[in-house]
Amino acid sequence: xxxxxxxxxxxxxxxxxxxxxxxxxxxxxxxxxxxxxxxxxxxxxxxxxxxxxxxxxxxxxxxxxxxxxxxxxxxxxxxxxxxxxxxxxxxxxxxxxxxxxxxxxxxxxxxxxxxxxxxxxxxxxxxxxxxxxxxxxxxxxxxxxxxxxxxxxxxxxxxxxxxxxxxxxxxxxxxxxxxxxxxxxxxxxxxxxxxxxxxxxxxxxxxxxxxxxxxxxxxxxxxxxxxxxxxxxxxxxxxxxxxxxxxxxxxxxxxxxxxxxxxxxxxxxxxxxxxxxxxxxxxxxxxxxxxxxxxxxxxxxxxxxxxxxxxxxxxxxxxxxxxxxxxxxxxxxxxxxxxxxxxxxxxxxxxxxxxxxxxxxxxxxxxxxxxxxxxxxxxxxxxxxxxxxxxxxxxxxxxxxxxxxxxxxxxxxxxxxxxxxxxxxxxxxxxxxxxxxxxxxxxxxxxxxxxxxxxxxxxxxxxxxxxxxxxxxxxxxxxxxxxxxxxxxxxxxxxxxxxxxxxxxxxxxxxxxxxxxxxxxxxxxxxxxxxxx
Amino acid sequence: xxxxxxxxxxxxxxxxxxxxxxxxxxxxxxxxxxxxxxxxxxxxxxxxxxxxxxxxxxxxxxxxxxxxxxxxxxxxxxxxxxxxxxxxxxxxxxxxxxxxxxxxxxxxxxxxxxxxxxxxxxxxxxxxxxxxxxxxxxxxxxxxxxxxxxxxxxxxxxxxxxxxxxxxxxxxxxxxxxxxxxxxxxxxxxxxxxxxxxxxxxxxxxxxxxxxxxxxxxxxxxxxxxxxxxxxxxxxxxxxxxxxxxxxxxxxxxxxxxxxxxxxxxxxxxxxxxxxxxxxxxxxxxxxxxxxxxxxxxxxxxxxxxxxxxxxxxxxxxxxxxxxx
Numbered sequence: 001x002x003x004x005x006x007x008x009x010x011x012x013x014x015x016x017x018x019x020x021x022x023x024x025x026x027x028x029x030x031x032x033x034x035x036x037x038x039x040x041x042x043x044x045x046x047x048x049x050x051x052x053x054x055x056x057x058x059x060x061x062x063x064x065x066x067x068x069x070x071x072x073x074x075x076x077x078x079x080x081x082x083x084x085x086x087x088x089x090x091x092x093x094x095x096x097x098x099x100x101x102x103x104x105x106x107x108x109x110x111x112x113x114x115x116x117x118x119x120x121x122x123x124x125x126x127x128x129x130x131x132x133x134x135x136x137x138x139x140x141x142x143x144x145x146x147x148x149x150x151x152x153x154x155x156x157x158x159x160x161x162x163x164x165x166x167x168x169x170x171x172x173x174x175x176x177x178x179x180x181x182x183x184x185x186x187x188x189x190x191x192x193x194x195x196x197x198x199x200x201x202x203x204x205x206x207x208x209x210x211x212x213x214x215x216x217x218x219x220x221x222x223x224x225x226x227x228x229x230x231x232x233x234x235x236x237x238x239x240x241x242x243x244x245x246x247x248x249x250x251x252x253x254x255x256x257x258x259x260x261x262x263x264x265x266x267x268x269x270x271x272x273x274x275x276x277x278x279x280x281x282x283x284x285x286x287x288x289x290x291x292x293x294x295x296x297x298x299x300x301x302x303x304x305x306x307x308x309x310x311x312x313x314x315x316x317x318x319x320x321x322x323x324x325x326x327x328x329x330x331x332x333x334x335x336x337x338x339x340x341x342x343x344x345x346x347x348x349x350x351x352x353x354x355x356x357x358x359x360x361x362x363x364x365x366x367x368x369x370x371x372x373x374x375x376x377x378x379x380x381x382x383x384x385x386x387x388x389x390x391x392x393x394x395x396x397x398x399x400x401x402x403x404x405x406x407x408x409x410x411x412x413x414x415x416x417x418x419x420x421x422x423x424x425x426x427x428x429x430x431x432x433x434x435x436x437x438x439x440x441x442x443x444x445x446x447x448x449x450x451x452x453x454x455x456x457x458x459x460x461x462x463x464x465x466x467x468x469x470x471x472x473x474x475x476x477x478x479x480x481x482x483x484x485x486x487x488x489x490x491x492x493x494x495x496x497x498x499x500x501x502x503x504x505x506x507x508x509x510x511x512x513x514x515x516x517x518x519x520x521x522x523x524x525x526x527x528x529x530x531x532x533x
Numbered sequence: 534x535x536x537x538x539x540x541x542x543x544x545x546x547x548x549x550x551x552x553x554x555x556x557x558x559x560x561x562x563x564x565x566x567x568x569x570x571x572x573x574x575x576x577x578x579x580x581x582x583x584x585x586x587x588x589x590x591x592x593x594x595x596x597x598x599x600x601x602x603x604x605x606x607x608x609x610x611x612x613x614x615x616x617x618x619x620x621x622x623x624x625x626x627x628x629x630x631x632x633x634x635x636x637x638x639x640x641x642x643x644x645x646x647x648x649x650x651x652x653x654x655x656x657x658x659x660x661x662x663x664x665x666x667x668x669x670x671x672x673x674x675x676x677x678x679x680x681x682x683x684x685x686x687x688x689x690x691x692x693x694x695x696x697x698x699x700x701x702x703x704x705x706x707x708x709x710x711x712x713x714x715x716x717x718x719x720x721x722x723x724x725x726x727x728x729x730x731x732x733x734x735x736x737x738x739x740x741x742x743x744x745x746x747x748x749x750x751x752x753x754x755x756x757x758x759x760x761x762x763x764x765x766x767x768x769x770x771x772x773x774x775x776x777x778x779x780x781x782x783x784x785x786x787x788x789x790x791x792x793x794x795x796x797x798x799x800x801x802x803x804x805x806x807x808x809x810x811x812x813x814x815x816x817x818x819x820x821x822x823x824x825x826x827x828x829x830x831x832x833x834x835x836x837x838x839x840x841x842x843x844x845x846x847x848x849x850x851x852x853x854x855x856x857x858x
Contacts, residue, residue, distance in 0.1 A: 166566075171573045174667070179571065367765070472631045472686075473652040473660050510567035511583035513688040515632030515648025520569040 135492030140257035145236045148201040156191040156533035165524035221245040236287035243282045249294030249321040250339045252395030267459035269439025275422035276302045295320040300343045317343025332400035341391040347429035349384035391416035405447030413440035424463040435464040455488040495532040575641040576672035582645040589636040589644040590690040600691035601630035601683035614701040623663035630683035638678040674702035674710040713824035720784040726810040731769045731801040734780040739791025772803040798849025799837040807838045
């Protein structure tokens with residue numbers, strides 16, 4: 001199955017998505033809904049291909065958003081068909097909705113309506129379309145919109161789970177790493193502190209977990225100053241300057257709350273580019289009416305399992321996203337964004353060596369014989385090198401009320417070069433050429449009745465479109481792509497959510513009888529219980 | 534070969550691009566996909582190879598002219614032994630061969646498959662293949678037969694090629710496992726253990742002289758003659774792990790009669806909390822036709838814990854005695 005060219009069809013698809021995204025954006029200007037979560041929120045983690053998954057999320061806790069000196073969060077009402085959900089359109093029919101999140105979020109227990117009366121676009125952007133009767137889809141919402149209210153708030157959540165993988169084996173690999181992936185574990189256990197003042201805001205969040213070994217790490221340590229402009233207390237300030245361990249402004253999925261996300265982890269392309277959503281640096285971000293933006297200068301080294309690696313090169317990476325959230329209809333809203341990332345990666349060299357003696361047991365008798373000893377002369381060090389890397393993304397999402405409840409769907413597309421840090425780490429110095437990656441995902445989430453959520457996500461990722469393999473005397477482009485299909489179902493009551501996801505991973509890691517790369521059995525499923533603090 | 538059948542049925546080449554997505558869904562639904570085992574319980578494992586359960590397919594046709602053929606693989610090392618790692622094999626196959634599969638005859642639960650590679654610069658009708666394999670614990674010492682079969686683009690197997698390989702024993706035997714006409718040592722006293730620790734064997738001769746890692750040989754009365762006994766390898770010495778986890782004291786010739794006491798000593802734990810061990814001795818036997826064999830007899834075993842570390846090189850724990858008559 002020889003392939004030729006640079007997969008023009010895929011690129012054509014990508015450009016089509018780009019055009020669609022632009023078009024949607026243009027059409028949507030002027031209005032904006034979008035649940036304006038309270039503070040930052042957290043997304044979910046990567047699959048269990050093995051090994052550990054370090055991930056982070058954006059999360060803003062309900063309590064965080066809750067105004068000043070929040071006593072304690074009261075989210076429950078959101079989930080239950082409680083009468084007249086506080087806030088918004090009282091006359092609204094008992095449509096199931098997910099957006100009621102913000103309403104419920106108010107830790108003070110008051111009807112979470114924006115105190116200030118931002119008008120027009122601004123208000124639309126911060127409010128949800130309709131009150132809700134079903135389980136909440138968004139308690140925290142996108143991290144690109146975040147209220148920074150005065151006062152102190154404590155929040156957190158725990159995700160305990162059982163995971164199972166077809167790839168699991170009760171063995172160690174040749175490097176001594178365990179291959180068993182069937183286990184109970186704590187994916188995330190987080191505690192977050194937020195404190196806001198008139199022009200300043202501090203966030204400290206730690207995350208503990210057991211996946212891939214016990215770990216405790218800094219998820220967020222943000223020092224922020226902001227200019228609120230005309231934005232109300234329940235709205236995202238016009239401009240915020242944040243320094244410390246913060247979220248990378250790139251794509252829609254990376255900015256999604258890990259607490260809100262129905263799917264267990266980011267899609268495979270997002271995990272590849274950003275194994276964790278946090279990095280160390282400085283960021284300017286904010287929102288003006290429907291417009292939202294973020295621009296960050298970062299070390300460019302995402303967190304690993306337990307800590308932040310030090311930055312191996314002096315060059316700093318730059319990431320940015322600009323987008324909007326608009327209400328296009330009384331019962332629907334949409335948002336979209338475009339992101340970029342540019343920077344330099346580091347290809348480690350090799351230290352120099354001294355002269356040495358090497359023994360090769362040629363006859364395998366375990367006895368050193370003179371003919372089996374040879375001298376190895378020392379070599380000078382191989383220098384390290386930096387390499388260019390970049391990525392761009394378009395994201396789109398929309399929500400609408402239907403007879404079934406709130407429907408949420410979206411899509412995201414990525415184009416990147418030498419940016420893989422999670423699935424098949426890119427190193428063009430080693431590869432001898434750039435690793436051009438293409439990826440994307442589409443998803444839909446549906447509320448059903450009072451307590452159920454259904455979701456489906458299809459994600460695609462090709463870590464390197466330029467790999468060539470010689471097979472049966474001919475050169476072929478080696479297909480390394482992944483297709484991940486993730487049906488998910490959840491039951492949510494109050495602050496408790498029990499969810500199940502089966503990930504069909506169709507890859508090219510195996511070989512068929514004629515040596516052609518084919519799918520290897522490595523599907524996995526996760527059963528997770530999440531409870532918010 | 535279920536996976537193969539699945540692959541054929543849903544072959545992308547037979548599906549239009551517009552059907553690709555649905556094909557993928559069907560693929561998922563039917564549970565297709567090949568195993569992703571590392572095959573650590575198999576006789577050998579090929580790095581980057583694909584493992585399939587079952588008997589190695591082969592053709593029984595005598596006139597299989599259109600089917601691919603494969604030559605015997607050649608190992609990069611002069612001698613193979615039990616649990617040897619990183620052995621490179623290479624060979625050639627006919628130009629219609631898309632892949633080559635390997636299995637040790639009568640061993641293991643399946644076979645490994647690799648794609649064929651470059652064309653031979655001297656003869657474009659020949660394709661080269663190579664692979665790196667680890668010989669694992671399930672591959673016993675002795676003469677073993679490696680079967681190889683090539684597959685063409687339709688997945689049809691060609692005739693089987695057999696290669697005899699001598700797998701030498703980890704226990705010192707002078708090659709007797711493969712060549713019975715070679716005499717093994719008269720007596721070998723061994724210990725094997727379960728964890729990656731630095732465990733040492735010690736043997737006290739009737740004259741109270743000791744053979745251990747600090748005194749690895751027992752000289753004879755004539756200093757110019759070979760020693761009566763020698764320690765072959767100080768395994769995992771100072772926790773430089775070699776994955777052998779066995780030590781042997783070899784008597785090339787039958788030693789003087791008397792009682793030889795066997796001790797075991799836990800020199801370093803290397804991070805482990807405990808280790809179990811088994812001691813045995815192997816004696817040379819004579820067989821018909823001028824051949825030699827060996828007879829192995831267990832001496833017992835036990836367990837040592839981290840509290841029993843004995844870094845001073847003393848004898849350690851008594852295990853058993855071997856009486857030589």
